[in-house]
Amino acid sequence: xxxxxxxxxxxxxxxxxxxxxxxxxxxxxxxxxxxxxxxxxxxxxxxxxxxxxxxxxxxxxxxxxxxxxxxxxxxxxxxxxxxxxxxxxxxxxxxxxxxxxxxxxxxxxxxxxxxxxxxxxxxxxxxxxxxxxxxxxxxxxxxxxxxxxxxxxxxxxxxxxxxxxxxxxxxxxxxxxxxxxxxxxxxxxxxxxxxxxxxxxxxxxxxxxxxxxxxxxxxxxxxxxxxxxxxxxxxxxxxxxxxxxxxxxxxxxxxxxxxxxxxxxxxxxxxxxxxxxxxxxxxxxxxxxxxxxxxxxxxxxxxxxxxxxxxxxxxxxxxxxxxxxxxxxxxxxxxxxxxxxxxxxxxxxxxxxxxxxxxxxxxxxxxxxxxxxxxxxxxxxxxxxxxxxxxxxxxxxxxxxxxxxxxxxxxxxxxxxxxxxxxxxxxxxxxxxxxxxxxxxxxxxxxxxxxxxxxxxxxxxxxxxxxxxxxxxxxx
Ligand SMILES: [Zn+2]
Numbered sequence: 001x002x003x004x005x006x007x008x009x010x011x012x013x014x015x016x017x018x019x020x021x022x023x024x025x026x027x028x029x030x031x032x033x034x035x036x037x038x039x040x041x042x043x044x045x046x047x048x049x050x051x052x053x054x055x056x057x058x059x060x061x062x063x064x065x066x067x068x069x070x071x072x073x074x075x076x077x078x079x080x081x082x083x084x085x086x087x088x089x090x091x092x093x094x095x096x097x098x099x100x101x102x103x104x105x106x107x108x109x110x111x112x113x114x115x116x117x118x119x120x121x122x123x124x125x126x127x128x129x130x131x132x133x134x135x136x137x138x139x140x141x142x143x144x145x146x147x148x149x150x151x152x153x154x155x156x157x158x159x160x161x162x163x164x165x166x167x168x169x170x171x172x173x174x175x176x177x178x179x180x181x182x183x184x185x186x187x188x189x190x191x192x193x194x195x196x197x198x199x200x201x202x203x204x205x206x207x208x209x210x211x212x213x214x215x216x217x218x219x220x221x222x223x224x225x226x227x228x229x230x231x232x233x234x235x236x237x238x239x240x241x242x243x244x245x246x247x248x249x250x251x252x253x254x255x256x257x258x259x260x261x262x263x264x265x266x267x268x269x270x271x272x273x274x275x276x277x278x279x280x281x282x283x284x285x286x287x288x289x290x291x292x293x294x295x296x297x298x299x300x301x302x303x304x305x306x307x308x309x310x311x312x313x314x315x316x317x318x319x320x321x322x323x324x325x326x327x328x329x330x331x332x333x334x335x336x337x338x339x340x341x342x343x344x345x346x347x348x349x350x351x352x353x354x355x356x357x358x359x360x361x362x363x364x365x366x367x368x369x370x371x372x373x374x375x376x377x378x379x380x381x382x383x384x385x386x387x388x389x390x391x392x393x394x395x396x397x398x399x400x401x402x403x404x405x406x407x408x409x410x411x412x413x414x415x416x417x418x419x420x421x422x423x424x425x426x427x428x429x430x431x432x433x434x435x436x437x438x439x440x441x442x443x444x445x446x447x448x449x450x451x452x453x454x455x456x457x458x459x460x461x462x463x464x465x466x467x468x469x470x471x472x473x474x475x476x
Contacts, residue, residue, distance in 0.1 A: 020064025035068035036151035256281035
């Protein structure tokens with residue numbers, strides 16, 4: 001596997017100093033894990049040392065510490081009895097839970113369980129006696145300082161030369177795309193199901209017809225949808241509002257255009273918006289219809305609600321941290337607030353399709369979790385207003401108009417009186433300029449989350465693709 005495997009330390013080794021080092025990812029460089037150990041005899045003489053940059057896989061500081069022990073134990077002779085010195089107290093407390101006890105299948109639910117199982121297997125196979133001892137992290141222990149600098153120095157070495165599967169001393173494990181799954185398997189499989197579901201969602205023709213999937217912030221849209229808990233439980237009251245939100249997102253609200261496609265035998269394809277009679281009544285027309293009644297002025301209501309939404313976003317973000325006037329000016333100038341034209345992204349935002357440029361702008365100032373939490377709450381408030389002030393009012397007028405056309409609730413249920421071929425009408429709407437979404441994108445999202453850490457949802461990427469191999473889930 002590796003040169004470290006060839007080293008076999010003499011039985012005279014009395015103690016091992018181990019240390020891990022972890023560099024978190026920055027904008028310019030990925031995260032990096034490195035581990036080192038020193039082997040000493042009972043005179044305190046350093047017999048051997050080793051350091052290694054660890055292949056990035058579920059990267060964390062703790063993992064680099066556990067790796068240091070795996071590598072150290074891996075170099076010991078059969079029957080060695082040693083003290084392991086570490087400055088990581090978390091490592092010692094986990095050791096007590098996972099190593100100093102009989103095996104329990106519950107271990108398989110834990111992060112880094114493959115490393116812990118490898119330690120158990122090494123101790124068993126080589127009949128090792130291991131005692132962990134805590135040393136002060138920033139004390140003046142000479143050997144600890146030395147092993148610390150050894151670990152830190154190996155970040156500078158070239159890319160890891162060992163496979164993420166090296167040092168895996170376990171009888172059986174699962175891999176994904178040749179990467180070991182060193183986390184709760186049930187959670188991992190859940191993340192695959194979620195990633196596939198999101199991929200199917202954003203590949204829907206109704207969305208790809210609007211443009212490239214990279215125009216939208218799917219992670220943000222996913223977050224907003226996940227907030228619709230009331231939809232599943234119906235405990236929050238208002239299920240009809242949640243249905244409105246979802247139909248709005250999917251462009252499935254029963255506008256006249258939709259009804260003309262679904263029931264052309266009742267709604268003549270020639271009919272225009274019953275209010276203004278100047279344009280087809282599709283989803284976007286709900287907000288741009290120029291017709292003005294005392295109780296309904298959709299265009300101006302929509303504009304003022306968007307302005308309210310924009311200003312609430314601004315004041316929420318400004319309350320989180322002081323920002324100069326440049327933020328204010330640049331935020332207000334974003335294309336998604338452009339109601340004059342109106343811009344496409346303005347109409348998308350109304351539907352709940354968060355435009356990517358909105359998040360990308362805010363990301364310069366705030367963490368994504370803060371952005372999503374703030375926007376999803378305010379978007380919900382905004383859509384409540386659209387529901388009450390525009391959609392419900394429009395429905396009252398629309399039903400009155402339907403009655404005037406002789407379209408009753410009973411006739412809607414009846415279906416066509418004859419069977420003319422209606423099928424051709426609805427199929428042509430979404431077939432132009434389909435942006436392609438690669439249907440194996442989920443593999444690169446998941447692989448990327450294993451390699452770089454974090455949830456798969458933070459690795460959505462429709463433009464830059466990882467080079468991925470076909471999926472392999474294997475046992476051995
Ligand atoms: Zn109209």
